[in-house]
Structures are given as structure tokens and as C-alpha cells.
Amino acid sequence: MGTPLGDFIRTKRDSIQPESLGLPDRGRRRSPGLRRQDLAVRAGISVEYLTRIEQGRDRNPSVAVVNALADALSLSSSERDHLRYLSKITGGECTARPRPEPASRHVRAAVLRTLHLLEPGIAVVSNRLGDILAHTSAYDAVMRGSGLLDAEAPNLTRYVFTDPRARTFFADWDDVADEQAFDMWLAPSVENSEWFRAELAPLAGPDLTWRLNRHIVPQRGALRLSHPTGPQLRLVRETLELPAEAQQLTVFLPEDDQTAQSVEQLHHRPRHGTLRAIS
Template sequence: MSDNELGTFLRRMRESVTPAEVGLPAGTRRRTPGLRRAELATLAGVSVEYLTRLEQGRDRNPSVQVLGALADALGLSLRERMMLRRLTKEADGGDPLLCAAAPARGSGVRPTVRAVLDRMEPAPAVVLDWVGDVLAHTGGYARLAGPVGLLDGERPNLLRYLFTDARARVAYPDWDRVADDLVAQLRQEAPLRDPYVHDLADELTLTAGAAFTDRFSDLGAAARRVGTQLMEHPEAGPLRLLHETLAVPEEGQRIVVHLPADDATAAALDRLNGRRPGALRAVRRAV
């Protein structure tokens, strides 16, 4: 991991904004993609020298006012603004997710969360921690994920499975999109100073190479918390699933629920679960 992620994020955001998007002429002989430092500095009301220090990591403690001005000038989304604030905290030696009130890894799944899972049967639902470890799941999830190898091993991990198990690319026809989402979630949710996160990132860097590192270095990527996922199941055949993510922030966990996106998938999941047709009904996305 870079020791200047705040500066890298600012530079990448600057380079992703075209002059036309902020009302500036494109001009000629532009060697820099997106905005020049001088242009962003003028828009944000800061000096070029100060912006240079931020991007180069020589100043890691900008004020809230400066952050807001830069975010406004760059047109950052709410998620991007949260990422900017988080990277500022980490650059200053703190981590908003590693404080006295933050949950420790391995804290387990609360009985009430397990009770929620029980009531979700036969829908495939899983509890994940912020690094993608599988902590608990429904029987429906075991029947969905078990045959593709996702639950193999003593402590299954979605990222490790996706990047190191050849079966994952068969199971997920849209593998690239799934990989984008999982790595973006790791970047946005995991405390990056956690030794376990470092170990997992180092492991995947060695085993998966650029497929992981290119995504992990993309500070601007945003994970989808809802959406459609395709799956090629060895027993149920092709599946089209909607997924919804429910946060359990006190524990650093999330519940991911998969629901059939069409009638064919609903029928296939019913057969997989050994239930009468109609136990699971297709969910229609709002247009």
C-alpha cells in the first residue's frame, strides 16, 4: 500500500475532471489529463504550492475548509467526499475505523443477527466482515455457494476465493464486475492499518498480481451495494440474482442477501432448496 494515498486520491480525482466540466476552456498542448494543478488551485481558492504539497504527501493535515473547497471544485460525490475525509484521517496518523469503539475482528455474529438470517430462509444470505470473511450464512446460501467452492476451507473469504480459485471465473460470468465491487468494498470499509488487511492485500498481490493490485490502487472506485449478479451454478444452471447489502456497523459486518431477479431463477433456487415452486418469488427492480 502507498504511504501517500491522500495525495494519490487528490491527483486522480483532479485528472478525472475535464476543463469543460468546470467551465474552463480545454486549450491546447495539455500534457496533464484532466485539470492542471493551477486550475484546481484557483477553483478551490488555495495556492498551487499548497496543493502540490498535498499531492506529494508533504502536507497531510489539510483543514476541513480546504477539504470542502477541493471537494466542491472537483464535484466529488458523497461517497468520494467520505473517502477523502477518511484518507485525511489516516494520513494524519489516525483511522476512523480503528478507535476505542471500533469492533475487533473475530468478534462473532450477534444472536439477533443470526435470528435475522434464520428468518430469511430459504433465501441465500451471508454475513461478511469488512475483509470478506464468511462469518455465518443461511442454508440457502450454502446450497448456492457450496457447489462452486466458495465455502471450502476453515474460514472462507470471498476475496481469496474470487482471486485465487479458478472455479470463481466459471461461477461468475461477470467476474470483472464482481471483483471491482469486492475490492472497492475492501478499500472503503476495511481499516487499512489493520495488520490482517495488510496480510490479505500482500497475499492477493502475490497470488493474483495485477488483477488485484490495479483494483486496489484505484482509490476512486465505488462498490455497488445493490445490483444484479450473474452466476453459473453447477446444479441449478444459469442464475440471475439481485443482491442487497444491509450494514451492521457496530460489528464491522454486513449482510448480503441474494434474491431471484426473474422467474427462471426463482424456480431454479426452489429446486436447489428442495422446496415447492413459488417459495421464492422473483423481485422486479424499479425502472
């Protein structure tokens, strides 16, 4: 039985062409990408040890080995962070953990006050599972009519994978789906991630499952929205991590004048309240 760590290493190895690392072309290969032997040599470990890691038979490689594999695979900074995270949770699979449970939806009062100061900007407090915990009125205006905020406890990941409207609302639905699936690995806790995956997987099906197992670190470019009222919006995202709560405060900035004007018009449509906290 494999592990997330082994799956990620194997996926990255299969995606690398030997020539890109200055290695000779050795002709036809059974599988695409970098040979296991070549990766082992670059990382300074044995082929047998690399095989055990990839197949999940060794779940506790040292920090030095993890860093060596990151160097050998020429991982980006984001990919290195993901590799270290997978190493941590893979090692923890051998120890007893609390049973799966949903993530807390509590937002500190100070965070809510900060969010209020961002009015009339577009901002939201969420976690990596996609739970939408609090937002400004402008966020409500932008998302209004999409269906995202219709639920009593809105969740972006669930919306993306189970609501057909999401595929129209997000102009780059595949990219957004990649982001949300990847972020499930970064849930507030492993227990939260297990709970959410068990709940969502039967509803989302293979669209979610294959993305979870691919471990592709998303680029997170501009967010393009096809608003139900007509305007096309392009929003740049700036995210502030709130590590104590395992939450994020994200601000959305119009990328162009047309988007800014459209957001202004949406914001001035009648709506009660200026800030909504969901608990």
C-alpha cells in the first residue's frame, strides 16, 4: 500500500525528462520520466531504499533524505513545502490519532474586526478545507447568485466539486478544482482532512480523487469569474495566513478597471448587512 509521500515522489519522477537534468537519453523506458536509479544516484541513496519509500514500505525517511530527494527532483519552494508536509503526515500514519472530526468554524473577534476594517473591499476568512467562515459585504456581492453562499455552512471545495453552477461561475474551473483538492492536504489537522474527504469523496467522485493523488502544486493565478448578472471579473488574490487558527484571510483585488467598475456596481445592489460571520 502506497503513501502520499511515495505517490508524490513517484509522480514527480515520472514527470521529469532526464535531458532536463543533464542526464543522457538511455532509449526506451517502461515508464515515462526519470529512472528510479537516476533519482537514487542524484539523491545519494540506494535504489532499494528509494523503492521502499515510493511503495510505502518505509514511512519515516530522515530530514536529510527528504531534503536530498527535493534537491534531486529540483523541486520548487512550494513543492518542497509539500514534500516536507507529506513526510510528516506519512510518518504519523503509524501512530494512533484521534478520530476524524470537522474543523472548527470559530473566528476570533480580532480577526472579525480586521475584516470589518477591509470594507468595502472583497475579503473572506476561510480554512484550507474551503470552509467560508466570515466575509465582507463586497465578497457577498461578488459571490451572490453563484450558489456558493446559499448553504448554512458554505464550503468552497464542496461547491466546486458538487454544484454544477461552479463550472460556469469559475471560468478556469479546472485550475480552481486543482487548488481546492491540493489544499485539502493542508487542512487544519489530519483528522479534519480525513473527515472532510470521507464526506466529500462519494459526492465528488473521480474529479476529486485523481486530483488528490496527483499532488500538483497549483500556480494560483488571477481568479476569473463569469458572474451570473453578466460581467466578467478578474481578481488578484492576496492571502494572509492565520497560523494560530489554521485559517486564512484572503483579499481579492480587481485586476483591471473594468472589473473594478463591475464590482462597484455589484456592491451597490440592495443587500442587508455589511459583514457576515458564519459559525
